[in-house]
Amino acid sequence: MKGGEDRMYTTKPIREGRGEQVSFRLVTLREADRLFLFATNTSLKPEEIREQFRKRWGIETSYRVIRKFHAKTTSKLYRLRILYFYLAVVLYNLWVLLNYKYETGTPTYVLKLRILLSLVLSFLPDMEAGNEQDNQDTL
Known part of the structure; x- marks a missing residue:
């Protein structure tokens, strides 16, 4: 696994003078022939971010699936x-x-x-x- 690019972005308010701006980090990570993109506000290394998202994935999937029931x-x-x-x-x-x-x-x-x-x-x-x-x- 190899680290990728890392850039900071800030959103624009919906209306001038109103709304909250959000800053986030866009991290790209290449693994074999796959490309992963993560939007985060943490300062973790790309590999650590991928591991955190992997742990959350099962929980998020459970919430999506249970709605079908x-x-x-x-x-x-x-x-x-x-x-x-x-x-x-x-x-x-x-x-x-x-x-x-x-x-x-x-x-x-x-x-x-x-x-x-x-x-x-x-x-x-x-x-x-x-x-x-x-x-x-x-x-």
Whole structure:
């Protein structure tokens, strides 16, 4: 791995006299045939910056993926929204576990989890239909 270029940039305010300017460092790092670009405000070496971003990548990916498990609802009922949130967390954790078990080669366990996951998913549309009844009850 070899260090690359390093330049400082400062943003311009959106409107003259308003808005905050931000200064950041743009670091480039070449590794084999790949080019990495990092915008940062740290004074770390390029290799250290890459390592920090690598550690954060799994966390950021988790946040993006878990959004796919959130149920979409227009309900204003707190208990229903929190139930959907809990279901999203459970489904996401099952998904992570399935992927982990699949990679480590435990097919019977994976099969049982897939069946459980399909059962849980089959109840989601019924819960949304129940949402209509909850809304009528509160009127």
